[in-house]
Amino acid sequence: MITNLDMLFVGVGGQGVLTASDIAAQVGLDLGLDAKKSEVHGFAQRGGVVDSHVRWAPAVGSPTCEKGTVDVLMAFELLEAGRWVDWLRPGGMIVVNRQQITPMSVSIANAVYPDEAALLAALRGRASKVVVVDALPLAEEAGNTRTVNTIMLAALSTLLETDAEVWETAILRRVPQRYADVNREAFRLGRAAAG
Amino acid sequence: MKVLLSGNEAIALGAWEAGIQYASAYPGTPSTEILENFARYPGIRAEWASNEKVALDNAVGAAFGGARTLAAMKHVGVNVAADSLMSVSYTGVKGALILVSADDPGCLSSQNEQDNRQYARFGKFPCIDPADSDEARRFVGIAVDVSEQFRTPVMLRTTTRLSHSKSAVEARVPDAREFKPLSPFDREDGLDRTILPEVARRRHPEIEARLNAIAEWSATEGFDCGVNRIEWGETDIGIVTSGITYQYVRELAGHKSILKLGMSYPLPLDRIREFAESVDTLIVVEELDPFIEEQIRAAGIVVAHGKDVIPICGELTLAAVRQGLYEAGLLAAPLEQPAPFEDVTVPRRPPALCPGCPHRAFFYNLRRHKRKAVLAGDIGCYSMGAMPPYEAMDMVISMGASIGMAHGFARAGGQESAIATIGDSTFFHSGMAPLASAVYNRSNIAVAILDNRITAMTGQQQNPGTGITLQGEQGHEIDIAMVCRAMGVTFVEEVNAWDVNAVNKVLRDALAHEDGPAVVVVRGACVFTPHFHLQPKMHVDLAKCVTCGSCFRVGCPAIIKSDEIYPTSGKQKAAVDPLLCTGCTVCMQVCPVQAIGPAEREGSLQEAL
Incomplete structure (x- = not known):
């Protein structure tokens, strides 16, 4: 039974990071805990880095986590896991999507997108467990590329060994009715991939 | 629930x-x-x-x-x-x-x-x-x-x-x-709504008295209703705090006594004094200015720590407050930080104009005028015109300032032409008064009004230029070009935001105009509005790409580097990310070797869509 959990959701604007973190916070409430979540939108969100904090506890104080204390890092984009991994506590866990979204510093300047194998190896050196999810093809298989966030939540629900139904219900309550089936399928695929 | x-x-x-x-x-x-x-x-x-x-x-x-x-x-x-x-x-x-x-x-x-x-x-x-x-x-x-x-x-x-x-x-x-409509207007209700000098002089002492009365309220009813409260804990240290900062204090020092001020002005100074006398050491933890701290100190209450340990700049965080409380002697040790992640170099990901953004072709053209013109910018998504690859903005200070700055620069004898860039919503916010001033005082500045049919940066709000109200009703839609003409601007041209050459031509014409300000209204709907329509996605014909870099210079997140190298230059050829491309064609228009076109040309439209 989880009583305290700090999660950091990171990715790129447009990936559904904020919606996913909303749902994760709601699941905290549904599990009988207090929950808070915090994000910043506006200027940075335009194709930039997005980060959203989700905290579960009997009574949450700060809506943001503290660097070096995060239990689970949810990286919706591969290199973003590297940018944010120093927020993880020793022994924390990572769920990382293999999807790569090229930053402008790579396409219009001389920065280099990190090598996947090297990055994943480095992440493994920092975490007790790294779950690698290939969420984009799974989302396509489910029928809509915008279900990447549902796939990621499915993987998280598996990692946390929490009641899958609570998550699925929270997701379906949040997404538009006409996308219920495709999200149900995405959730199933995400669970299977992370299991 | x-x-x-x-x-x-x-x-x-x-x-x-x-x-x-x-x-x-x-x-x-x-x-x-x-x-x-x-x-x-x-x-x-x-x-x-x-x-x-x-x-x-x-x-x-x-x-x-x-x-x-x-x-x-x-x-x-x-x-x-x-x-x-x-x-x-x-x-x-x-x-x-x-x-x-x-x-x-x-x-x-x-x-x-x-x-x-x-x-x-x-x-x-x-x-x-x-x-x-x-x-x-x-x-x-x-x-x-x-x-x-x-x-x-x-x-x-x-x-x-x-x-x-x-x-x-x-x-x-x-x-x-x-x-509920208002009751009939009552002139005899004792409120003096006409702030003439005589009234202001009479009112000032009453305002000072009002402030004292509110401070008294804060000290009494303010505590009864819970806007202010004391959470008693250990009394060796007492912390005065306010707003979101309270959350950090509670989490890190919830075992100490905390005076939480929900009303940060005027302060219940006597209650703060009592609190200070009930604890051995008083610390003030607040974000930004020492607003509460200075007032407490001015009242002669001894504050052991405040802005000497809590940063005055930047947002407070658990980490910043933890460090401050550690320096104040409240916490035994700072949090041990894991070593910075240096195993892999992580490239920066600056914000960018969205794929399909109607500002893109404008900034692509504007950067070409940098040598001969000074570029005054404004507040909105187009502030990103200041960033690579455009770097087409020399000054930005506040909402609506672009036109006034351009005018002042020109009238002070600026050697270069002056171009002001302002958005539709910002024009209605505070761009009309400086334009009137520029017309009146006759400066030959160029003004580009980037009309993306919405207030975009804040998340797509309607404005007088769209004519739809906040509650979704049809209001009146104000025509920007007509406003400018009515003010007496003799050069007012509208141009399709995605037509690279047309934008360039009209910009050149505006700069050549010598009869007062020239206004260019660059019209194209933000990609997040229903008026924006996805077109067939672009595709790079790798056989034709010569790695000239033109498409990269439009600064689109959908233009990425392919794995194929062009032998002559040794550089990576361009590619289009089909997940991001909206088919706006700006990259196609700037490609000098016609290597970019709709994906269907390659017979892969199905796949790309």
Whole structure:
């Protein structure tokens, strides 16, 4: 039974990071805990880095986590896991999507997108467990590329060994009715991939 | 049942519950969602005003008539509204007047991190600072009571971290409510709404007395209603704190005694003195300015630590407060930080104009004028024109400043041409007055109005240029070109935002114009509006690409490097990310070797879509 959990959701604007973190916070409430979540939108969100904090506890104080204390890092984009991994506590866990979204510093300047194998190896050196999810093809298989966030939540629900139904219900309550089936399928695929 | 609401959603709910019947705002991060949410409640009227001063004036008029009102804006918006704010404090109000100031410590989406609690002291009205969504909701009601009891405007101050964090609030389904018109206007209600010098002189001492009375309220009823409270713990250390900062203090030092001030101005100084005398050491923990600390010290209360250990700059975090409390001797050790992640170099990911953005072709062209022109920019998505690959902006200071800056530069004898860049919503906000001034004083500046048919940066709000109101009704749509012509601008041209050559030509013509300001209205709908239509996605024919870099210089996130190398240059050829491409064709238009075209040309349209 989880009583305290700090999660950091990171990715790129447009990936559904904020919606996913909303749902994760709601699941905290549904599990009988207090929950808070915090994000910043506006200027940075335009194709930039997005980060959203989700905290579960009997009574949450700060809506943001503290660097070096995060239990689970949810990286919706591969290199973003590297940018944010120093927020993880020793022994924390990572769920990382293999999807790569090229930053402008790579396409219009001389920065280099990190090598996947090297990055994943480095992440493994920092975490007790790294779950690698290939969420984009799974989302396509489910029928809509915008279900990447549902796939990621499915993987998280598996990692946390929490009641899958609570998550699925929270997701379906949040997404538009006409996308219920495709999200149900995405959730199933995400669970299977992370299991 | 509890639900998670953001601070802004909670303020909207609290406003509705407190009987606010009219609210007005200009969008501005982090305040925008307050009105967007309030607008959905029954029995109220909510509007976007053309700027923050108009929003406040609207609310003042309504409050003068007896309505409970609210005006919401970001911190720098209060600067725009300040003229009226200072005077309405003198006149006082009949119905409640709540000014929501959404401050942005850390400049997460702003040009400065001014601490608007200072306005409360400056303008002599109370400031209320909630610490979570539940308080945000309840404190609106308290603010309404204080406003009506003392006939004063009340600032409800939030910060980005409060506005955009969600915390649990008891759910409420709003019941039906009819909009209540005002009672007949009563000239004999004792309120002097005409702030002539004689009235102001008479009112000033009354305002000073009002402030003392509110401080007394804060010391008594303020504690009874819970806007201020003391959480007793160990008494070796007592901490005075306020707003969202309370959350960090509670989490790190919840075992110590905490005086939480929900009203940060005026202060209940005698109660603070009592608290200080009940603890061995007093620490003040607050974000930004030493606002509370300085007042406490000025009252002769000994403060052991404040801004000597808590940063004055930037947003406070658990880490910053932890470090401060450690330096103050309250915490035994700082948190051990894991080593920085240096195993892999992580490239930066700066914000960028979206794929398909109607500003792209303009900035692609504008950068070509950099050598001969000085570029005055403004506040909006197009502020990103200052960043690579465009770097086409030499000055930006505030909303609506571009045209005035360009004019001043030209009239002071600037050697270069001056081009002002301003958005549609910003033009209505504060671009019309400087344009009138430039026409009147006859400067030959070029003004580009980037009309993307929405207020985009703050999340797609309607404005006078779209003619749709906040509550989804048809208002009047104001034609920007017609406004400029009516002012006497003799060169007014509209151009399709995605037509690279047409934008370039009209810019050149505008710069050549020598009969007062020349206005170019660059029209194209933001990709997030229903007016924007996806077109067949672009595709790079790798056989033709010569790695000239032209397409990369349009600065589109959908243009990426392919794995194929062009032998002559040794560089990676371009490719289009089909997930991101909207088919706007700007990259196709700038490609000198026709290597880019709709994906269907390659027979793979199906795949690309």
